[in-house]
Amino acid sequence: MDQHFQAHPIGLKDAKSAYPLVYLHDASISMEEWLRFARRRCRQPSDRTGLIAIRDRRGLIHALFGYRVDIDLRARKKLCLGNLLVARMPGQLIDEAIIASANELASRFACQTISLEQPFSRRTGVPGACPTTYDLLASRISFIPSTRRH
Known part of the structure; x- marks a missing residue:
């Protein structure tokens, strides 16, 4: 790992020091919510899940991520970030x-692959319905269609 930055596990007692970065990312997350999340991550053994x-x-903390060890479709261990x-x-x-920290964790836990989870929002609207071009364009410009036609 680079001498400028070092990766360290975060325990529950250290979670408060990471809160400024969490708040910077999403100000709607309270300290209590963050500590609850950290408590759940830190409750299990570090070879299964944790925070780095x-x-x-x-x-000073410049980056933070959670990890867990899972199994892929080929029944191999994978590290999920x-x-x-x-x-x-x-x-x-x-x-x-x-990247160096993720590689080190994968090696320590004998994971053959690393995956980075990308959160996405659930679609709203009618389940299974395909949006029309009009719907897509209206959503891009935050336009609420009127029921009146001129």
């Missing part, structure tokens, strides 16, 4: 530190 913080030399929060900085040092 990427810190600089001063101890999720809830990746990164304080953007110029250059690629922080990205390289995250």
Whole structure:
């Protein structure tokens, strides 16, 4: 790992120090909600799930992610990364530190693959219905269609 950044597991006692980055990412998450999430992650053995913080030399947290060990379709162990929060900085040092940390975790837990989870919002509307072009365009410009036609 790069000497500028070091990856360290976050325990429940350290979770408060990561909250400023969580808040920066999403101000709607309260300290209590964050601590509840961290408590669930830290409750299980570290070889199954956990939280990792990427810190600089001063101890400031620049990135945070959760991990869990899972099984892929071929019954091989895989490392799943999720809830990746990164304080953007110029250059690629922080990205390289995250990748190095993920590779180190995968090696430690004998995982053959690494996956990065990408959250997405549930679609609203009628289940199974295909949106029309009009619906798609209206949603892009935040337009609420009128029922009156001129």
